Each structure stands twice: as C-alpha cells, then as structure tokens.
Amino acid sequence: MGASNVHFLIWILCALCLRSSLSSGFSPDDNFLIDCGSTSNVTVGGRLFQPDGFFSDNLSNPNGKFVSTASKVSSSSPLFLFSHLFQTAKVFETTSEYNFKIKKQGRHWIRLYFYPFVYENFNLSLAKFSVSAQNITLLKEFQIESGSIIKEYSLNVISSNLVLTFTPMVNSFAFINALEVVSVPNELIPLVVPTVEKIVESLGNRALETVARVNMGNETVPPSNDTLSRLWVADGPFLMHNNQAVAGRFVSNLTRVNMTTDSEIMAPRSVYGTATQLGAEPDANANINVSWSFDVDPGYEYLIRFHFCDILDLSFGSLFFNVFVNSWMVKDHLDLNNVTSGIMGAPYVLDTIASSIDSSKFKISVGPSSFHEYSAAILNGLEIMKISDSRGSLDEPPFDLHSKNSSNVKVGLIAGLVAGLVAAVLVTLVVVLCRRRRKAGLVGYLKEEENFGVNGREGNYVIGSVGYKYPLAAILEATDHFSESLVIGHGGFGKVFKGMLRDNTEVAVKRGASKSQQGLAEFRTEIEMLSQFRHRHLVSLIGYCDEQNEMIIIYEYMEKGSLKDHLYSSELPSLSWKQRLEICIGSARGLHYLHTGSTKAIIHRDVKTANILLDQNYMAKVADFGLSKTGPEFDKTHVSTAVKGSFGYLDPEYLTTQQLTEKSDVYSFGVVMFEVLCGRPVIDPSLPREKVNLIEWVMKRKDRDELEEIVDACIVKQIKLDSLKKYVETAEKCLAECGMDRPTMGNVLWNLECALQLQGDERSSHGKESSSQADLSNHWEVSVLTTQFSTGSAVDIAGISMSKVFAQMVREDMR
Incomplete structure (x- = not known):
C-alpha cells in the first residue's frame, strides 16, 4: 500500500472519529454503568453496562449476594427498554458502599434501578432500606412491592470521591438491580x-430528584434518542379531562425545529419537535386551558422546567399564551417569537421553583392570553425535579420522627420532651408576666426600651417586647374566618387579610399557607426581625399565632396599600412627583435604620415596590422581613448565604458570588427608584424587546440624553430638570455592578432630600421655588466634602454620619 493511500486511510479514520464525537454531543468524564448481580456485559440503548466484578475496587462489600430471575418487565411499561438490567440484582444484608473515584467535579446523575422479584430465599419486595450519597438522603426506609422503577438524582459532587451507601433496616436487607453514576454538563442545572x-x-x-420527565405530543422518547440518555415518557396519561380543562391536540413537526448544541443538552430534537396544543379554537376570552396533573410529595420545593418550541404554522400571527403551576402564574403573555429573538423553531426553556405546600398534586397548565386577540397555547416537554430540603434530604417528610427503634432517636426524643416541658413552663411564666404588664386597650403592644428578642421553642414564640401571641379564635373573629372578601394582598408566604380587633384596631393579618420548611423559616425570621426594632418607616408587628399548625403574623394596617398598587393600578389615583419623592425618602430612612440602627446591620434582601406600604397619609413603611439576614461581623465584609430575592431586583454581584452585604439592598432600591420614576414594572414581557427590562431600557435612554422619555407620563410635566438629574444620578449609582462603588x-437618603429641595418644597417658609435651592444643596455637598477632606479621611460621603447633616438641613418632624 502506497504512502498516499495510508495517509488517506488515516484521514478517513480521523474524520470518522470526529464525526462520532460530534454526533454524540456530550462525552461524560465519569461514566459508571453497572448491571448489578450480572456476570456479563449487556448493551442497553447503545450503552455498555458491566457487571459488579468489573468495579470490584469501587465496592466495599464484596460479600453481597447475586440473584437473578427469568421474569421480565411488562412490555406495556415504558421501562421495558431496560428489561435486561432488571433480571439480576445485588443483595446487601449489611450496610454497603459503592465508592466511585470522580474525575471531574460538578453535576452528576445517579440512577438507581429497582425491580423486586423472588429468588430462592430472597423476596425482593420485602426489602426495606435507605440510600444516601454525599450526606444527601436519597431514599428513606424505601420499599417497592411490585413493578419496576428508576430513581434519578442530580448531585453537585464537590470531592474526588462519591460514596453511595445502602443501609438495610433492622431485620431486612437492601438490593439494587443496576446503577449509573454519570457526569453531566453543569449548565444543565442553573x-x-x-x-x-x-x-x-x-x-x-x-x-435534585427527577419526579417526572414528559414529552408532549403523546410520544415516548427513548434514551438512545437523547444526548444525555434520558427517558421521556408520553404525556397522554397525565392529561386532564374535565369541564374546565380541554383535551390537548397532539402535533408533530420535527423539520421545523432549529436546534443548537446548548438546546440538545436541555432536551433532544424529538421533544421539541412534538407538542400538545390547546384543543379549542384560539380565543383569548375563553377561560380554558390544557392541563396535566402530577403526583408530588408535599412539603418540598420543586424545580419545574418547561420546554417550548413553536412548531405550529399559525395563520393569525404570533403565539401568545399563559403558563401556570396550580393557580400560580409562572409566565403571562409568553411570546415565543420574542423570547427566541425571532428565530423560527428555536427551543426555549423556562425554569421556575414552586412549593407543593400541603398538596400532593401539581397541575401544569397552558392557556390563552388576554393580551392578544387570538391566542394558541402549546407545551413541548416538561420536567419536575424535587429539591433537597434544609436537612439534605429528598425522602423524609417534614419533622419526621422515624426509626423509633434506634436508641439514639429514643434518647433524642426523651431529651426533646424534657426540653419542651421546661420551655413550656418558661413560656407560661413569660406570658403571665407579659399579660400583667400589658396596658389596657393596647392588646398588641408591650413597651420595653431594651432586651428586644424572641424567646420560645420551635413553632411557639413569646414576644416579650413588642408583640403578643393571639389565640386563633380571636384572629378568626377579626377576619370573619379568613373571608375572601377581606383579602388585601398575596405573597410567597400566603394571603394577607384585613382584620378588625375587638378594640376596633384595624390590622393586616398575613396567613402562611403551611408549616413547610421554607414557610416556617420565613415565619421565624419575620417575628425575630420585627421584634428587634421599631421605626416610623418600618411596618410594626402587633402579634402572631401558631396554633393548629397555623403561621399567622399581625401587623399595623396600611390604608393605602402598596407602592406597587399605586404605580400600576388604573383604579387608584396617580401619585404626584413630590409624593413619589417623599415615599422614596421614607423608604430610604427605613432601610438606613435597618443598616445602621443596631450593632449588626439588618439586610432586608427583598426590597421592591410590593414591600413598600403606605399609610393613610401616604407615609412609606418598609414591610416583609421574611428573607432578612443579619449583616456580617464587625471584622467581616459580607455574609455568605444562598441567593434569595425577587426577580428583577436582585443584586448581580450577590447573584454570582452569594456574598450578601447592605449594598445588595442599595442595588434593589436603585431598581425601585427607576420603577417609581417610570411608572412601569421592572420586567414587562408585553413590551417590545428593547423595553422588556426596565433597567436596560433606562440606561440606554440615559446614554442618549433622553431622560424625559423614560418618565411616567402622569408626572412628566411636574418634574424640574435639576431634580430629575439628581434623582437619576442617585439611582444609577445604586445600580453599580460592584457593591463597593454603590x-x-x-x-x-441625602441625595433624595437634595432632589426634593431642587424640586421645591411647598412646606418651606418661602412657599415658592427658586434657583437658590439648587445652590443650597450644592452648598451642603461642598460643606460635607470639605469636612471630609479636612480630617484626612479617605472614604467618600457615604461614610459620614448623616444625622448631623439632616439636623441642619430639615426639621426632624418633616416627612
């Protein structure tokens, strides 16, 4: 063979290898595929599973028993594809571990295959055991009596080893038919x-644990058709059919799908090329949706991933529709053409997190949008993934007290009962003392100048300084048994009702949906925070109730509702520019007090217009402290914590570093300032693409020196240019990418006062505006800066004590 022919063959081989590599899309660094109990290799869906013996170095208990069966999984089951893997199993009568050496840290899938069959003395349906990995409880006292199941988990592996532990319950055993440990792209989970x-x-x-992975269009997609070897089951069995939900229409159009490498990772072409469409004729006024129902475990949070791709050939224009989880609106007026930048057939992934609270069902719906005259609705694929709770568990009910045969649990239970008894005695004493000191007519308040705190035990607080524990009966009386006609607001925690106490005090009653882990944590935080401080620009706590599994917090009633309502509601009168300035000033005072009013700063962490409430005189008060955090120690710069906040208001630095500081509140307040100025939501998908994100749109207009165009039309003629410039300059500084620059x-607060002075304060003694007001604000800035540099300080104006400046500039009782 000539040299040229050899080179040609080498080139062909290289080309084939490259093609094979490209077609696979993703090649995992870690790829452990084990057919447990088997003695030979087996290929399933184009992947090679090997027997335990091949992985003997990864198994700590080589004495586990091999069992096998000739029976097969039913051909009607979606798992019939894995029949070969279900014919053998490994049985463990003592705690056993698989120890996998990880090449690349990051997201990995763990898939566990179970099929209980009978082999000699082992009836696998009697097995009862737990499974854990990396301190995460995957299965707790698990038992499968019949059928076959594949459990899939996603773990972020942060070490060079992954240990998978099987723990049989007392007088029982554990088993596994097959298992996988496979690395996946980190971007798969945001x-x-x-x-x-x-x-x-x-x-x-x-x-995460995969609860459902469904392909709409009623077609199953096997792992061999998926880059990441996922099984997508048909959606037909999950579709709902009743008078208010319409059966979907299955459609398929694979040629219309415009895939990219990234979208292949999220889901295969087979998923995006099929869909279930709203079966009725498109009509925005028809109150109908196409819906699916899924079983979930209550008390957990779930990542819900929607897969969309416009494969329809519509004669009436764009595809607009709404997306729901139960009664929650996930996305309104979703325009697939807009979110995919007009690329025909491009996939779009929408992620959200929802709590199952006390429900065991998720109802997923898509339906027509009232925003558009004609509206169709489709869904191409859906994934539901359970999220591990604060205990690192995926399979333990909240407040579970299982394994009572364990001596450790018995000791802990006895200790808990003793501690509870002691706490109950203390609680009773404190309540008696509190009641004796309570003033007549002021049922909700107890005055103490010091020792603000919360004492008590889990789920049972006694607030000795500012609040009072109300009986549930009194709250039911005050709210007419939580009458829907008294609902004045909704939030992540639950509904808010207007109430009337027996002494004719109007109150706002926030009722938590359930004592889930998330809800209980927010309930505790809210009470703890509000018990520590009182300020005229912070909503005051009156009391709380935790009877009969309720989580209820009682606040002072704010007659004018939220700032958000006054900015967007057409039923309420528009706020003037001066009112908006004064509301911003009041809110800033409240936040300034949180940041500086105690030894450690309090970081609100959810500053937004919905959490700024207005009393009957339109005085602003900051509310909702369920996500608040105590600031860093004196020798620290930040608090490291999981990212929480509201979409559109979240500090990007905190988002990427998970390092929380007071400057995170400053960023959110900057967003609020522009929201107040522009009179529109932070994110509005109904607007043209360049206007959807408020901050991006404002910054572009500012760069073009077109400030007047961003101002709410209701107030544009009221604002003086100097006041506007000062206001926008301040808001822009709040939005600096680096927290240190904010x-x-x-x-x-100082600059907002200046903006109000530049606008002209009608309560001033002169009663009219003049250019001297701008000179006055400039004078104060120069004075402060002169003082700063005369002391040799290297800090900016933000480091100067503001109390002396405010004392000179405005009266204490103003605003």
Whole structure:
C-alpha cells in the first residue's frame, strides 16, 4: 500500500472519529454503568453496562449476594427498554458502599434501578432500606412491592470521591438491580432560578430528584434518542379531562425545529419537535386551558422546567399564551417569537421553583392570553425535579420522627420532651408576666426600651417586647374566618387579610399557607426581625399565632396599600412627583435604620415596590422581613448565604458570588427608584424587546440624553430638570455592578432630600421655588466634602454620619 493511500486511510479514520464525537454531543468524564448481580456485559440503548466484578475496587462489600430471575418487565411499561438490567440484582444484608473515584467535579446523575422479584430465599419486595450519597438522603426506609422503577438524582459532587451507601433496616436487607453514576454538563442545572412568587433561589449545592420527565405530543422518547440518555415518557396519561380543562391536540413537526448544541443538552430534537396544543379554537376570552396533573410529595420545593418550541404554522400571527403551576402564574403573555429573538423553531426553556405546600398534586397548565386577540397555547416537554430540603434530604417528610427503634432517636426524643416541658413552663411564666404588664386597650403592644428578642421553642414564640401571641379564635373573629372578601394582598408566604380587633384596631393579618420548611423559616425570621426594632418607616408587628399548625403574623394596617398598587393600578389615583419623592425618602430612612440602627446591620434582601406600604397619609413603611439576614461581623465584609430575592431586583454581584452585604439592598432600591420614576414594572414581557427590562431600557435612554422619555407620563410635566438629574444620578449609582462603588443608604437618603429641595418644597417658609435651592444643596455637598477632606479621611460621603447633616438641613418632624 502506497504512502498516499495510508495517509488517506488515516484521514478517513480521523474524520470518522470526529464525526462520532460530534454526533454524540456530550462525552461524560465519569461514566459508571453497572448491571448489578450480572456476570456479563449487556448493551442497553447503545450503552455498555458491566457487571459488579468489573468495579470490584469501587465496592466495599464484596460479600453481597447475586440473584437473578427469568421474569421480565411488562412490555406495556415504558421501562421495558431496560428489561435486561432488571433480571439480576445485588443483595446487601449489611450496610454497603459503592465508592466511585470522580474525575471531574460538578453535576452528576445517579440512577438507581429497582425491580423486586423472588429468588430462592430472597423476596425482593420485602426489602426495606435507605440510600444516601454525599450526606444527601436519597431514599428513606424505601420499599417497592411490585413493578419496576428508576430513581434519578442530580448531585453537585464537590470531592474526588462519591460514596453511595445502602443501609438495610433492622431485620431486612437492601438490593439494587443496576446503577449509573454519570457526569453531566453543569449548565444543565442553573445556579439560581426564580420561584413562582418571583423570589430567586440558589440551586448551587442542592440535590435534585427527577419526579417526572414528559414529552408532549403523546410520544415516548427513548434514551438512545437523547444526548444525555434520558427517558421521556408520553404525556397522554397525565392529561386532564374535565369541564374546565380541554383535551390537548397532539402535533408533530420535527423539520421545523432549529436546534443548537446548548438546546440538545436541555432536551433532544424529538421533544421539541412534538407538542400538545390547546384543543379549542384560539380565543383569548375563553377561560380554558390544557392541563396535566402530577403526583408530588408535599412539603418540598420543586424545580419545574418547561420546554417550548413553536412548531405550529399559525395563520393569525404570533403565539401568545399563559403558563401556570396550580393557580400560580409562572409566565403571562409568553411570546415565543420574542423570547427566541425571532428565530423560527428555536427551543426555549423556562425554569421556575414552586412549593407543593400541603398538596400532593401539581397541575401544569397552558392557556390563552388576554393580551392578544387570538391566542394558541402549546407545551413541548416538561420536567419536575424535587429539591433537597434544609436537612439534605429528598425522602423524609417534614419533622419526621422515624426509626423509633434506634436508641439514639429514643434518647433524642426523651431529651426533646424534657426540653419542651421546661420551655413550656418558661413560656407560661413569660406570658403571665407579659399579660400583667400589658396596658389596657393596647392588646398588641408591650413597651420595653431594651432586651428586644424572641424567646420560645420551635413553632411557639413569646414576644416579650413588642408583640403578643393571639389565640386563633380571636384572629378568626377579626377576619370573619379568613373571608375572601377581606383579602388585601398575596405573597410567597400566603394571603394577607384585613382584620378588625375587638378594640376596633384595624390590622393586616398575613396567613402562611403551611408549616413547610421554607414557610416556617420565613415565619421565624419575620417575628425575630420585627421584634428587634421599631421605626416610623418600618411596618410594626402587633402579634402572631401558631396554633393548629397555623403561621399567622399581625401587623399595623396600611390604608393605602402598596407602592406597587399605586404605580400600576388604573383604579387608584396617580401619585404626584413630590409624593413619589417623599415615599422614596421614607423608604430610604427605613432601610438606613435597618443598616445602621443596631450593632449588626439588618439586610432586608427583598426590597421592591410590593414591600413598600403606605399609610393613610401616604407615609412609606418598609414591610416583609421574611428573607432578612443579619449583616456580617464587625471584622467581616459580607455574609455568605444562598441567593434569595425577587426577580428583577436582585443584586448581580450577590447573584454570582452569594456574598450578601447592605449594598445588595442599595442595588434593589436603585431598581425601585427607576420603577417609581417610570411608572412601569421592572420586567414587562408585553413590551417590545428593547423595553422588556426596565433597567436596560433606562440606561440606554440615559446614554442618549433622553431622560424625559423614560418618565411616567402622569408626572412628566411636574418634574424640574435639576431634580430629575439628581434623582437619576442617585439611582444609577445604586445600580453599580460592584457593591463597593454603590453609595450607602445614608448617602442615598441625602441625595433624595437634595432632589426634593431642587424640586421645591411647598412646606418651606418661602412657599415658592427658586434657583437658590439648587445652590443650597450644592452648598451642603461642598460643606460635607470639605469636612471630609479636612480630617484626612479617605472614604467618600457615604461614610459620614448623616444625622448631623439632616439636623441642619430639615426639621426632624418633616416627612
């Protein structure tokens, strides 16, 4: 053979190898595929599974028994594809471990295959055991009596070893038919995801369990058709059919799908090329949706991933529709053409996090949008993944007290009962003392100048300084048994009702949906925070109730509702520019007090217009402290914590570093300032693409020196240019990418006062505006800066004590 022919063959081989590599899409660094109990290799879906013996170095218990069966999984089951893997098993009568040496840290899938069959003395349906990995409880006292199942988990492996532990229960055993440990692209699971309540949560180190992976269009997609070897079951069995839900229409159009490498990782072409469409004729006024129902475990949070791709050939224009989880609106007026930048057939992935609370069902729906005259709705694929809770568990009910035969649990239970008894005695004493000191007519308040705190035990607080524990009966009376006619607001925690106490005090009653882990944590935080401080620009706590599994917090009633309502509601009168300035000033004062009013700063972590409430005189008060955090120690610069906050208001530095500081509140307040100025939502998908994101749009207009165009039309004729410039300059500084470059809330407050002075304060003694007001504000800035540099300080104006400046500039009782 000539040299040229050899080179040609080498070139052909290289080309084939390259083609093979490209076609696979993703090649995992770690790829452990084990057919447990088998003595030979088996190929399933184009992947090679090897027997335990091949991985003997990875198994700590070589004495586990091999068992096998001739029976097969039913051919009607979606798992019939894996029949060969279900015919053998490994049985463990003592705690056993698989120890995998990990080549690349990051996201890995763990898939566990179970099929209980009978082999001699082993009836696998009697097995009862737990499985854990990397301190995460995957299965707790697990038992499968019949059928076959594949359990799939996603873990962020942060070490060079992954240990998978099987622990039989007393007088029982464990078994496994097959298992996989496979690395996956880290981008498959995002770092942070917005919840249906518009709060952002971090998934960085959380474990996930796949509850459902469904292909709409009623077609099953086997692992061999998926880059990441996922099984997508047909959606037909999950579709709902009743008078208010319409059966979907299955459609398929693979040629229309415009795939990219990234979209292949999220889902295969087979998923995006099929869909279930709203079966009715498109009509925005028809209150109908196409819906699917899924079983979930209550008490957990779930990552819900929607897969969309416009494969329809519509004669009436764009595809607009709404997306729901239960009664929660995940996305309204979703325009697939807009979110895919007009690329026909491009896939779009929408992630959200929802809590199952006390429900065991998720109802997933898509339906027509009232925003558009004609509206169709489709869904191509859906994934539901359970998120590990604060205990690192995926399979333990909240507040579980299992394994009572364990001596450790018995000791802990006895100790807990003793501690509870002691706590109950203390609680009773404190309540008696509190009641004796309570003033007549002031049922909700007890005055103490010091020792603000919360004492008590889990789920049972006694607030000795500012609040009072109300009986549930009194709250039911005050709210007419939580009448829907008294609902004045909704939030992630639950509904808010207007109430009337027996002494005719109007109150706002926030009722938590359930004592889930997330809800209980927010309930505790809210009470603890509000018990520590009182300020005229912070909503005051009146009391709370935790009877009969309820989580209820009672606040002072704010007659004018939220700032958000006054900015967007057409039913409410528009706020004037001076009112908006004064509301911003009041809110800034409240946040400034949080940041500086105690030894450690309090970081609100959810500053937004919905959490700024207005009393009957339109005085602003900051509310909702369920996500608040105590600031760093005096020798620290930040608090490291999971990312939480509201979508659109979240500090990008905190988002990427998970390092929380007071400057995170400053960023959110900067967003609020522009929201107040422009009179529109932070994110509005109904607007043209360049206007969807408020901050991006504002910055572009500012760069073009077109400030007047961003101002709310209701106030554009009221604003003086100098006041506008000062206001925008302040808001822009709040939005600096680096927290160190942002002002403190004290500095923000100073500049807002200047903006009000530049606008002209009608309560001033002169009663009219003049150019001297601008000179006055400039004079104060020069004076402060002169003082700063005369002392040799290297800090900016944000570091100066603002109290002396405010004392000179405005009266204490103003605003």
